[in-house]
Amino acid sequence: MPTARTVQPLPVAPGTGALQALAPLARALAGEGPALLPVAADNPAEADRLTAALAGEPALTGDEDTADDPTALVIATSGSTGTPKGVLLAASALRASAGATHRRLGGPGHWLLAMPAHHIAGIQVLVRALLAGTRPHAVDTTGGFRPDRFAEAAREVLAANGPHYTALVPTQLSRLVSAGGAALAALREFDAVLLGGAATPPALLARAVDSGVRVTTTYGMSETSGGCVYDGRPLDITRVRIDGGTGPIHLAGPMVARGYRNQPGAAAFADGWFRTGDIGRWRGDRLEVLGRADDMIITGGVNVAPLPVERVLTEQHGVREVCVLGVADPEWGQAVVAAVVPTDPAAPPPQDALRAAVKERISAAAAPKRIVFLPELPLRGPGKPDRRALAVLLGS
Structure with a gap:
C-alpha cells in the first residue's frame, strides 16, 4: 500500500441509487485505493464544500492512517459548531461496530436501507450487509420518504431467509406507524428496527411497541462508527464512562474513530476515550442520555x-x-x-x-x-x- 494515501469524495445518490456505493465501499474496507469521503450526490454545493475542506491534499498523515489497518471512511460531521470535521474511521472500527450489532440483534441478516447513506447510520447499513454477505435493498426516496415505498422495498428484503433488519429515524417511524396498513404490517416483520439519529419521543416509542414493531433505540455518533449503545445498554465492545453521577459521557472501544482529519491531537480523543459532548447518567444498567452539554x-x-x-x-x-x-x-x-x-x-x-x-x-x-x-x-x-x-x- 502506498505510504501516503489521499481522501477521495464518494458521491452517494439518494434512495436506491445509494446501492451504487457498495463496490467502492467494499474496496475501502479491504484497504484498496483511497479513503472515501461520502457526500450527497443531490447536493453538489455542499459536496463541493466538504470536498474542499476534507478531501484531496494533504495526504493522510501517519496519525490518520496505518498500513495494517487503513482508514476506510472519512465521515463529515458539523457537530455543534457548523464547521465541517472529518471523522477518520478505520476499516477495523467499521467491522467491529457491524459485528457487535449483529451479535446483539441475533446474527448477520438482510438489511433495508431507508436513510441517506452519506451519513454514518445509513452507510453502516451497507457495511453490515457487506460483512454479512447479503444483498441490501433500499427504499425509493424520490420526493421524500413515503410509507407505500417502504412497504414495497420491504417485501424484497423479507422474501429472503434469515433475520431482517432496517434502521430509521423517529420521523420515519412516526410516519410508518401513523400510516398503518401495508407499511406497518411490513415494519412488524423485521426482526429489529434500529432507531436513532435523534431523541425518540416516549409516546412514539410506546405506539410503535404497542403496534408490534421490534424497536431497538440506539445511541452513538460518527465518531463511534454509529450506534454503540442499544436500548441503553452498551454493545459488547463498548465501554462507557460518566464523570460524576450526572455528567459528560465518554466512550471507548474498537469502534472509536482515530480522530479528525487535519486535526492532530484533537481534545475530544484522549487515552483511547472519545468525549461525546453529551450529558448522561446511569439508570440501573441502562445509560440515560440527557442531551448535549452545549444545549x-x-x-x-x-x-x-x-x-x-x-x-x-x-x-x-x-x-x-x-x-x-x-x-x-x-x-x-x-x-x-x-x-x-x-x-x-x-x-x-x-x-x-x-x-x-x-x-x-x-x-x-x-x-x-x-x-x-x-x-x-x-x-x-x-x-x-x-x-x-x-x-x-x-x-x-
Missing part, C-alpha cells in the same frame, strides 16, 4: 437539560413533536422556550397544561416561559431538529 439551558442560575423537558411535553395529549432550547432573556439569562408541533394544528393543546406538566414532573424552572406552535420542526442531517434555525426563529 444545557441556564435559566435564573438553574441548569435545565432540554431532553427531559421534551420527553414530558411529547407525552401530553395533542403533541406530536417538540424541541426545547434556551433563548437569551434579560431577566433570566436564558429562557426555556419550546417549539411544539401539535397533532392537530387547528386545535393545539393548552399552553398552561403543557407548562403544568413540566412543572409537576421536573421543576418550575424547567417549565417553558414561551411555547411556539409550528407546523413542522426544521431538520438537519438524518432527522435531527435544526437547533440553530430554531434559535434564530424563536429568538426573533
Whole structure:
C-alpha cells in the first residue's frame, strides 16, 4: 500500500441509487485505493464544500492512517459548531461496530436501507450487509420518504431467509406507524428496527411497541462508527464512562474513530476515550442520555437539560413533536422556550397544561416561559431538529 494515501469524495445518490456505493465501499474496507469521503450526490454545493475542506491534499498523515489497518471512511460531521470535521474511521472500527450489532440483534441478516447513506447510520447499513454477505435493498426516496415505498422495498428484503433488519429515524417511524396498513404490517416483520439519529419521543416509542414493531433505540455518533449503545445498554465492545453521577459521557472501544482529519491531537480523543459532548447518567444498567452539554439551558442560575423537558411535553395529549432550547432573556439569562408541533394544528393543546406538566414532573424552572406552535420542526442531517434555525426563529 502506498505510504501516503489521499481522501477521495464518494458521491452517494439518494434512495436506491445509494446501492451504487457498495463496490467502492467494499474496496475501502479491504484497504484498496483511497479513503472515501461520502457526500450527497443531490447536493453538489455542499459536496463541493466538504470536498474542499476534507478531501484531496494533504495526504493522510501517519496519525490518520496505518498500513495494517487503513482508514476506510472519512465521515463529515458539523457537530455543534457548523464547521465541517472529518471523522477518520478505520476499516477495523467499521467491522467491529457491524459485528457487535449483529451479535446483539441475533446474527448477520438482510438489511433495508431507508436513510441517506452519506451519513454514518445509513452507510453502516451497507457495511453490515457487506460483512454479512447479503444483498441490501433500499427504499425509493424520490420526493421524500413515503410509507407505500417502504412497504414495497420491504417485501424484497423479507422474501429472503434469515433475520431482517432496517434502521430509521423517529420521523420515519412516526410516519410508518401513523400510516398503518401495508407499511406497518411490513415494519412488524423485521426482526429489529434500529432507531436513532435523534431523541425518540416516549409516546412514539410506546405506539410503535404497542403496534408490534421490534424497536431497538440506539445511541452513538460518527465518531463511534454509529450506534454503540442499544436500548441503553452498551454493545459488547463498548465501554462507557460518566464523570460524576450526572455528567459528560465518554466512550471507548474498537469502534472509536482515530480522530479528525487535519486535526492532530484533537481534545475530544484522549487515552483511547472519545468525549461525546453529551450529558448522561446511569439508570440501573441502562445509560440515560440527557442531551448535549452545549444545549444545557441556564435559566435564573438553574441548569435545565432540554431532553427531559421534551420527553414530558411529547407525552401530553395533542403533541406530536417538540424541541426545547434556551433563548437569551434579560431577566433570566436564558429562557426555556419550546417549539411544539401539535397533532392537530387547528386545535393545539393548552399552553398552561403543557407548562403544568413540566412543572409537576421536573421543576418550575424547567417549565417553558414561551411555547411556539409550528407546523413542522426544521431538520438537519438524518432527522435531527435544526437547533440553530430554531434559535434564530424563536429568538426573533
